[in-house]
Amino acid sequence: MIVSDVMTRQLVTVRPETSLAEAAGLMLTRRLSGLLVVDDAGRLAGVVTEGDLLRRAELGTAGGEANWLEVFLMPGHLAADYVKTHGRKVSEVMTVDPVCVAPGDALTIAAGLMRKRRIKRLPVVADGRPVGVISRFDLLAVLVPRLESEAAARPSDAQIRTDIEAALTGQTWAPKTGIRIDVRDGVVELQGVIMSDYERQAVRVIAENVFGVVSVTDNMVSVDPGSGMAFG
Secondary structure: OHHHHHHHHOOOOEEOOOOOHHHHHHHHHHOEEEEEEOOOOOOEEEEHHHHHHHOOOHOOOOOOOHHHHHHHHHHHHHHHHHHHOOOHHHHHHHEEEOOOEEEOOHHHHHHHHHHHOOOOOEEEEOOOOEEEEEEHHHHHHHHHHHHHHHHHOOOOOOHHHHHHHHHHHOOOOOOOOOOOEEOOOOEEEEEEOOOOOHHHHHHHHHHHHHOOOEEEEEEEEEOOOOOOOOOO
């Protein structure tokens, strides 16, 4: 799937000269976590989000007085921070050059950017103009029916056991005998003898990655090849 398949096309936008009070009120009444900011030509100029409003003088969250070292070394930074925490127009607090995606980008790209940048929503831009917004909620709306369809199509317990056995057989390191696999309602129980904790983890991971497995219970016993001692 691509971004245009799931993005929200109904946009709520503001202008750079919009008052911060109006923008914040719009976010509140529309229950939005952010707004797109567009210029006179309809091009994306930035975004203003609830995160941009976390540090405000009105809330007492603007921060304390700067120390002398900050004043001496970073006067420009402090001035910009003052504008951000005291500004009255959208242009003074908005995030410029926001992270964007294109309508034809894969959902994996959008999801990766949200996760990496810790962003809740991304503008969707074509030729410099916003055409939509994609949010974590939009991705969740795609995920739920897929999870439900996977659950409905879960293979039989016998098929799950066969698939686990086949996956083990395909690994040169895997024990060829001594592993017992029981499956009931998708819950896998592993019993038997393995030679190291690495084998234990790998066998469990193989079982967890087989389609239809709900959970894995590890009751295998690890035996030290040198001493012959067994560990649960």
